[in-house]
Amino acid sequence: MTSSKKLVLVSAAILIDEQQNILLAQRPKGKPQEGLWEFPGGKIEPGESPEKALTRELFEELNIIAQEKDLSPFTFISEDCERFHLLMPLYIIKKWKGTIEGKEGQEFRWIRASELDSYPMPKPDLPLIPKLKALLQFD
Ligand SMILES: Nc1nc2c([nH]c(=O)n2[C@@H]2O[C@H](COP(=O)(O)OP(=O)(O)OP(=O)(O)O)[C@@H](O)[C@H]2O)c(=O)[nH]1
Ligand SMILES: [Mg+2]
Helix, strand or coil: HHHEEEEEEEEEEEEEECCEEEEEEECCCCCCCCCEEEEEECCCCCCHHHHHHHHHHHHHHHHEECCCHHHEEEEEEEEEECCCCEEEEEEEEEECEECCCCCCCCCEEEEEHHHHHHCCCHHHHHHHHHHHHHCCCCC
């Protein structure tokens, strides 16, 4: 039964640069779903807000500093996964400090919205593709 599954809260970022490119990060070796392309972010820890969790994760994963006021809610994913139920708010971020660096050895790419289909993503992320194409269709 779906309701008996653990709820996993994950906060994720859609970083968009001045040329309207989107940042995708590759899940590092040894993590579940290794090799898939995702939006940077991670699990919300007990007592943390989604915004705090995301600014923490962005520093831990990409070495950048984003301010909570620069996180703009975009959408969320609620998906029944095999071992848990995923609830993932996604924020658009266009402003941050620092140079992006894959601190966990992960690859990352700046891509056009039209290229999203070419990067294998975790299944819960798939509904984000048409939403991002619609958002960035005039680029
Ligand atoms: N960050 C991120 N996680 C996603 C996305 N889509 C998706 O299904 N997830 C799932 O969300 C869960 C948590 O993500 P995560 O592995 O980034 O968590 P984390 O950074 O806290 O890592 P850790 O638990 O190894 O410390 C994973 O099961 C992951 O597959 C996405 O676009 N971005
Ligand atoms: Mg992560």
